[in-house]
Amino acid sequence: xxxxxxxxxxxxxxxxxxxxxxxxxxxxxxxxxxxxxxxxxxxxxxxxxxxxxxxxxxxxxxxxxxxxxxxxxxxxxxxxxxxxxxxxxxxxxxxxxxxxxxxxxxxxxxxxxxxxxxxxxxxxxxxxxxxxxxxxxxxxxxxxxxxxxxxxxxxxxxxxxxxxxxxxxxxxxxxxxxxxxxxxxxxxxxxxxxxxxxxxxxxxxxxxxxxxxxxxxxxxxxxxxxxxxxxxxxxxxxxxxxxxxxxxxxxxxxxxxxxxxxxxxxxxxxxxxxxxxxxxxxxxxxxxxxxxxxxxxxxxxxxxxxxxxxxxxxxxxxxxxxxxxxxxxxxxxxxxxxxxxx
Ligand code: KG4
Ligand code: ZN
Numbered sequence: 001x002x003x004x005x006x007x008x009x010x011x012x013x014x015x016x017x018x019x020x021x022x023x024x025x026x027x028x029x030x031x032x033x034x035x036x037x038x039x040x041x042x043x044x045x046x047x048x049x050x051x052x053x054x055x056x057x058x059x060x061x062x063x064x065x066x067x068x069x070x071x072x073x074x075x076x077x078x079x080x081x082x083x084x085x086x087x088x089x090x091x092x093x094x095x096x097x098x099x100x101x102x103x104x105x106x107x108x109x110x111x112x113x114x115x116x117x118x119x120x121x122x123x124x125x126x127x128x129x130x131x132x133x134x135x136x137x138x139x140x141x142x143x144x145x146x147x148x149x150x151x152x153x154x155x156x157x158x159x160x161x162x163x164x165x166x167x168x169x170x171x172x173x174x175x176x177x178x179x180x181x182x183x184x185x186x187x188x189x190x191x192x193x194x195x196x197x198x199x200x201x202x203x204x205x206x207x208x209x210x211x212x213x214x215x216x217x218x219x220x221x222x223x224x225x226x227x228x229x230x231x232x233x234x235x236x237x238x239x240x241x242x243x244x245x246x247x248x249x250x251x252x253x254x255x256x257x258x259x260x261x262x263x264x265x266x267x268x269x270x271x272x273x274x275x276x277x278x279x280x281x282x283x284x285x286x287x288x289x290x291x292x293x294x295x296x297x298x299x300x301x302x303x304x305x306x307x308x309x310x311x312x313x314x315x316x317x318x319x320x321x322x323x324x325x326x327x328x329x330x331x332x333x334x335x336x337x338x339x340x341x342x
Contacts (some may be wrong), residue, residue, distance in 0.1 A: 007321065010079045010104075011314030012065065014097035015089025015117050016143070017048045018307070019060040023072035023079070024314025027322075028126050031072035033038075033304075033311040036060045043183045047173070054092035060263030061100050068310070075110045075283045076212075083317020086114040086327075087337025088144070094333035102329050105334050113317045114327040118145055118339050119157070121274040123319070124301040124312035132299050137268045139259045143169035143184075148213045148262050149339070150169075151272075154319035157340045160262060161213025168251060168277045171217035175247050179240045190280050196241030198249035198282075201227060212261050220250050252286045253277045260290050272299035279303035 006025050017038040023031040038056050042048045069075060082102035087094060098114075105112040122138050134154060134193040140147040148161035166174070169186055170266045176185020181192065203223045206216040224247050231238045263271050271291055278282065284300055291298035305312060 002321060007073065007080045007318060008078060008316050009081045009083050009314045009321065010065070010069065010076070011083040011115075011310040011317055012061070012097045012101050013085045013093050013117075013120070013308060013310040013313045014061065015085045016059045016088070016308055017053050017093075018309070019040055019057045019064050020308065020310035021062050021065040021068035022310035022314050023068055023074055023319065027123070027315045027318030028130060030127055030311045030314070031074070032068045032070075034064050034068045034071065035304075035309055036064050039184060043263050046177060048090070049326040050090045050092055053090055054096060057093055057096035061096055065100070067223055068223075069316050075112070076104060076338065079108075079110055079129050081111045081113050081317065081321050083113045083115050083311055083312050083313050083320070085117045085120060086331055087334035089117055089118065089333075089335060091333050091335040094335065098186070098331060098333050101304075102331060106329055111321070112327045112329075112331060113320050115316045115320060115326055116337055116339055118147065119316040120312040122149065122157075122272070122296075123315035124305040124309070125266055125272040125299045126315045127305060127311060128242055128302060129299050132270065135268060136270035136272055136299070137259070137266060138272040138274055139255060140276075141168040141255065141273065142273045143167060143173065143276035145275065146215050146217070147339070148259060150266060150268070152257060155180070155323055159339060160266075161211070161258060163215040163217060164208060165216050165218040166221060167256065168215070169275070171221045171251060172277065174221050178225055178228055178245055179238070181244075186277055186280065189248055190282065192241050193245035193248045193282060196239065196243070196245030199247040200239065200242035201246040203227075203246055205250055205257070211257050215254060215258065217251065220247065248280070248282050252280070252283045255283060256286045256290045259287070262292055263294060269296055270299065271296050274301065274306065276307045279306040
């Protein structure tokens with residue numbers, strides 16, 4: 001039996017349009033995970049409106065934190081550290097979480113640990129997979145990022161591939177808007193695709209010369225828009241489910257193809273996915289099959305831990321805390337924070 005004291009971390013996430021707080025024990029056990037989503041507000045505008053996001057975070061953050069503590073049966077006096085996302089993201093949104101975390105840290109003298117949002121997404125995999133330890137390869141696919149990352153150790157990341165233009169989630173959102181599905185597009189394309197044929201229309205699968213792990217999604221997005229325009233000009237009705245399924249298949253094919261090439265080249269036998277797009281059912285099924293074929297163990301968080309949440313920030317904060325990372329009250333929001341920077 002371990003004699004080490006449990007480390008309970010209060011985690012805060014406010015980088016985009018979810019106000020979230022969680023209490024996580026020893027990086028892996030979620031005692032509470034509260035998410036207040038602003039999606040209904042932003043969908044009126046077809047996307048996240050930064051000013052509205054910041055204001056809503058201010059309104060909600062205290063309530064969300066109290067609920068997270070309450071559900072976990074904790075008070076601020078029981079918390080060993082505060083983890084907070086300080087980048088990348090919308091600067092006004094990030095500032096709300098960072099200011100809140102600093103205020104609590106100062107008032108209660110609790111150590112402060114700033115967390116990179118993508119490190120949070122990757123760490124979501126630790127929560128439900130007690131056996132997962134670095135090294136492993138992780139594909140991070142969110143609304144703002146598409147990265148292939150070698151996780152060398154806790155807190156040690158090597159980005160081996162990235163998108164040259166749109167992020168995968170951004171492409172989902174833009175295509176969804178074009179076919180009239182509204183925001184956020186990913187889950188809607190996922191659902192509609194189940195009624196369509198993914199082989200109905202061939203959309204391009206981009207490869208980048210001399211950069212086998214990089215991605216480009218602007219071509220597939222333009223191809224969908226051109227296809228829709230062509231149908232409109234010819235007066236043809238569009239089968240939206242076929243368009244959604246064919247687009248989704250094109251994106252999944254590229255993600256799986258590049259990730260499996262990296263797994264082979266780097267001889268890594270553990271592969272994980274992370275980020276909002278990682279909750280896509282077709283993508284999960286495709287990786288399940290590809291990993292089995294390649295003899296690789298496949299890890300993925302539950303859908304609620306794929307999209308933005310604070311439990312993943314608590315998981316990441318734990319390993320940063322263990323590595324001795326402590327931030328001062330000069331911690332600032334860094335909208336373009338690079339992975340691996342401290
Ligand atoms: O990780 P996340 O919540 O926020 C960012 O850090 O960006 O990811 C949000 C993105 C959005 O683009 C959303 O459309 C996409 O994840 N997404 C999905 C699905 N659920 C969310 N994309 C495809 N299929 C889904 N089921
Ligand atoms: Zn995210």
